[in-house]
Amino acid sequence: MSPFLQLALELVIILIAAKLAGYLIARLGQPSVLGAILVGVLLGPSLLDIVHLPFVTSESLGEAIHELGELGVLLLMFIAGLELHLSELTRNMRVSALAGTLGVLLPVGLGWGLGRLFGQTGDAAFFLGLTMGATSVSISAQTLMELKMLRSRVGLGLLGAAVFDDILIILLLSGFLAIAGSGGSSLGLLAVAGKMLLFLALSIALGLWGLPRLTHLAARLPISQSVLSLSIIVMLIYGVAAEVLGGMAAITGAFIAGLMFARSREKERIEPGMHAIAYSFFVPVFFVSIGLSVNLREVPVSALWLSLAIIVTAVVTKFAGSGLGARLGGLTWREAWQLGAGMISRGEVGLIVASMGIAKGLVSQEEFSAIVGMVVVSTLVTPLLLRLLFKEPKQAKAKRDQPSTPATGKESA
Numbered sequence: 271m272s273p274f275l276q277l278a279l280e281l282v283i284i285l286i287a288a289k290l291a292g293y294l295i296a297r298l299g300q301p302s303v304l305g306a307i308l309v310g311v312l313l314g315p316s317l318l319d320i321v322h323l324p325f326v327t328s329e330s331l332g333e334a335i336h337e338l339g340e341l342g343v344l345l346l347m348f349i350a351g352l353e354l355h356l357s358e359l360t361r362n363m364r365v366s367a368l369a370g371t372l373g374v375l376l377p378v379g380l381g382w383g384l385g386r387l388f389g390q391t392g393d394a395a396f397f398l399g400l401t402m403g404a405t406s407v408s409i410s411a412q413t414l415m416e417l418k419m420l421r422s423r424v425g426l427g428l429l430g431a432a433v434f435d436d437i438l439i440i441l442l443l444s445g446f447l448a449i450a451g452s453g454g455s456s457l458g459l460l461a462v463a464g465k466m467l468l469f470l471a472l473s474i475a476l477g478l479w480g481l482p483r484l485t486h487l488a489a490r491l492p493i494s495q496s497v498l499s500l501s502i503i504v505m506l507i508y509g510v511a512a513e514v515l516g517g518m519a520a521i522t523g524a525f526i527a528g529l530m531f532a533r534s535r536e537k538e539r540i541e542p543g544m545h546a547i548a549y550s551f552f553v554p555v556f557f558v559s560i561g562l563s564v565n566l567r568e569v570p571v572s573a574l575w576l577s578l579a580i581i582v583t584a585v586v587t588k589f590a591g592s593g594l595g596a597r598l599g600g601l602t603w604r605e606a607w608q609l610g611a612g613m614i615s616r617g618e619v620g621l622i623v624a625s626m627g628i629a630k631g632l633v634s635q636e637e638f639s640a641i642v643g644m645v646v647v648s649t650l651v652t653p654l655l656l657r658l659l660f661k662e663p664k665q666a667k668a669k670r671d672q673p674s675t676p677a678t679g680k681e682s683a
Contacts, residue, residue, distance in 0.1 A: 273328035273603020275558070280331060281338075281555070283320055283576050287313060288554035299411045301653040303557055315449060321562070335559055342556030343408045343617075344524040345548035348505045350411040350420065350429065351528025358426050359529070365427035365599030365609070369592045370434025370497040373613050376591030377402035377584060380444065384583050388576055390637075396446060397632045401624045401641050402584045406617025406649075407432040407520060412553070413653040414612070417660050424605050427596055428612040429525065435613070436522050437466055443515070443623065447630075462517055469516025473508060473523065477530025485534045497536045504531070519619055560617070564646050568639055577640040584644045585651060588614045605658070611655035620645040 271279075288306040295305030313320045321332040328334075359366070378399035385395025407428060412418040414428070444462040481504065488496040505527045512523025531540055593610025597603060624641040627633035633641065 271325055271327075273331070274327050276326050276331055277334055279325070280335065280640070284313070284335070284558045285551070285554055288558050292554075299657070301416050301657055303409055303412045303416075304650065304653045305559035306554055307409075307561050311566075311646070312561070313558065315565040315573040316567060332562070335362035335555065335562065338552060339556035339559030340520075342548065342552035342554070342559075343521055344505060344509050345544065345552050346408050346412060346556065347521045347525040347530035348501075348531075349541075349544055349548060350408075350415070351525040351530075352506070352532050352537065352544065353415070353420055354426065354429065354529060355532055356529055358421065359430050362423060362426045362430055362599075365423070365596050365601055366430025367434055368595035368599040369609055369613065370426060370431035371438060372595035372598075373405065373431060373492060373588055373592030373610075374403040374435055374438045374442070377587040380583055380587050381580075384579055386581070393476050394627075394632050394637075395444075397630075398580070398637070398641070399629045400439065400443055400446070401616070401620055401627065402587065402644070403435070403442070403538070404578070404616050404619040404623050405432055405435045405588065405613050406519075406615055406619040407612060408556075408617055409615045409649055409652050410612035410656065413656045417656070419660060422611045424608045424612070425597075427601065427605075427607050431592060431595070431609065431613060433522060433525075436518050436619070438566060439619075439623070440466070440517055443626075460577070466516045466518060469511060469518065469523075470526075472515075473511065473526050474530070477526070477533050482534060485531070485536050489536050495543065497539050501527075501531055501540045501544065502547075519622075521619075560646070560649060563621070564642065565650075566643075573636045576637065577643045580640050580644045581647045584616070584648055585614055586646075589655075608656065608659045611652065611659055614655065615649045615652040616645045617649055620648075 275656050287309045291305035291309035292302030293305075295308070312318060315322075318325075321335070378396075381399030381402035382392075382395045385398040386392070390398065410428060411420065411425075414422075415427045419425050420429075441459065441463060445459040477616045484500060484504075485497060488500040493499075507526050508523035508527035509520035510523070512518045512526075531537060534540070572619070578649045589607070589610040591610070592613040593606045596609040597606035601609065621642065624633060624638055624645070627641075628635070
């Protein structure tokens with residue numbers, strides 16, 4: 271069987287499993303994304319290991335699935351941006367800034383303390399803190415879309431906080447690598463900050479003045495799905511530019527691209543096509559690929575206590591840090607904890623930071639396994655907590671559902 275046919279068969283298994291798991295978990299009242307991630311763990315090396323079945327001979331199969339999943343997360347964040355308006359995000363800037371900042375500083379600080387407690391060097395302990403400070407809101411964005419809460423104050427603050435989180439983590443990481451003697455200098459941090467500002471300025475300027483004209487021009491061309499093709503092209507360019515030019519995560523670029531297209535008069539033509547492409551194929555592959563990257567068999571018993579400590583610290587500090595920041599920004603306590611829960615997931619961003627640590631020799635294989643466990647657990651916990659915290663209290667629901675009586679006090683006919 272050719273490598274292409276092997277990939278095709280693997281994708282059939284993944285899509286059927288993801289859709290079936292999503293349906294079953296939704297019947298239990300949980301976000302469908304949770305089912306797709308869980309089934310990915312079952313299909314991965316922890317149990318079935320589908321990329322190493324007897325008929326699979328291609329060594330690049332796992333990488334191909336991972337890359338398709340990366341396209342899925344870009345599409346997911348583009349759609350999240352497409353459903354919002356730039357003015358809505360700017361109105362929640364204070365919440366986003368405080369939640370994003372405290373959501374980084376608290377995990378990084380206590381993560382460093384935890385590393386020192388377990389005997390790590392100062393550099394290794396600080397790097398452990400950086401992996402705890404990272405956030406990926408792709409899972410939260412999908413959950414909030416299912417709950418129809420993405421455009422709430424919590425959803426808007428969450429997406430803005432993720433951008434602040436991304437910027438701060440990259441700045442801390444770049445500064446740390448420069449100071450640690452990785453070939454950089456103290457000026458390297460200023461260069462990184464300058465690159466970020468340049469990317470943000472260019473991407474927003476293009477979105478405000480260039481994209482409306484390009485979109486209008488594409489809509490007039492006699493080309494099949496011209497506007498949809500343009501939006502995909504721009505999404506990919508923004509994703510590449512975010513990493514290459516701005517030193518940020520590609521998902522941040524995709525989100526900004528969606529935010530820019532949300533202002534377009536052609537939004538109604540873009541949205542259905544993007545939803546069809548994303549949720550029929552790429553997004554399910556992304557959610558399953560998260561589980562496929564987990565190998566519970568490789569977690570050594572000696573790392574059990576470290577893993578447990580990292581997981582608890584990572585979940586609690588992100589929840590508390592972002593939640594307190596949101597409360598200081600003006601949200602109610604309930605809204606603040608909802609936002610804090612949405613920031614817990616580390617996703618692919620946490621894995622990227624951890625991979626850099628193991629490549630630089632700052633993270634051992636045992637510690638890397640513990641960090642991967644933290645990434646997986648935080649990703650699974652996030653949709654569960656969001657569903658729980660957005661659940662309407664019974665008293666409020668009963669009061670809302672109680673039939674009203676006329677002001678005269680007489681019963682209605």
